[in-house]
Amino acid sequence: MTIRTILTCLLNESSATRLTEAGSTLAERFDAHLVGQHTMEAIVLYPGIVMPAAGPTFETFNTAQREEAEAVEGIFRSVTERRGVKAEWREVHADATASADRMVDSARAVDLVLMGQPDDAYDKEEQKFALDRVIRDGGRPVLVIPEGGLGASVGARVVMGHAGTRESARAAFDMLPLLQPGAEIHLVHVGDEKDEMRDTAMTELSAALSRHGHKVTMTHRAPHGKSVSEVLLREAGELGADMIVSGAYGHSRTYAFFLGATTGRLIREAKVPVLFSA
Known part of the structure; x- marks a missing residue:
């Protein structure tokens, strides 16, 4: 599409x-x-x-x-x-x-x-x-x-937060039309836990995105006291990403209010465009 x-x-x-x-x-x-x-x-x-x-x-x-x-x-x-x-x-x-x-x-x-x-x-x-x-x-x-605008190469190098949620799955495929041919996609999961089912799902998603002709890498990042959004923003900066992709509002408004929301922080602090799907 x-x-x-x-x-x-x-x-x-x-x-x-x-x-x-x-x-x-x-x-x-x-x-x-x-x-x-x-x-x-x-x-x-x-x-x-x-x-x-x-x-x-x-x-x-x-x-x-x-x-x-x-x-x-x-x-x-x-x-x-x-x-x-x-x-x-x-x-x-x-x-x-x-x-x-x-x-x-x-x-x-x-x-x-x-x-x-x-x-x-x-x-x-x-x-x-x-x-x-x-x-x-x-x-x-x-x-x-963001304030800096769209950027000339948007969709060439992307950081995507993988969360194994419905919103994350939608974001992965909503981003496809925006990608440049042969784009680099960095799937990043943030968390300390080990979950074989989640890891399998991440591998399968990587394969599905690769079939569209993109270069996909998978990364696990321990938060070390940082929020998910902080880790994703740092990853995007270090990789020189031109877009961040994320499922949005995977928790209730009450949860977000008390514990902080990845979506809200990405909205406020990202220096590159962020694609959200909910």
């Missing part, structure tokens, strides 16, 4: 150029249709309660939203016209629901979703949860683009 439709969720003007450039690069590579979507958020009165921003009471809010939407649209159109890619602009209104819900709806009809790392300096309150929601509930792979 190849990638034919790419959704780029453009939350604000700050990250619009970076994400549109990344989306255009992938659209060129796959001859894909690039959708740039900016979602007009609703006013949040209380946590979990939203309402549409309409009427004179919300005039200032609406004006600011309109100005930002126009700025983001201008950036998207400018970049895609310069790059000559097939592009579609969407301005979506959240109305009486959360803006993340609209992004999730759109994500479910595409091959790949591009989003930026959260930015507390620019993301509005509701937008801070958008990436989490799209990864968890969108049902499609999400490529998170």
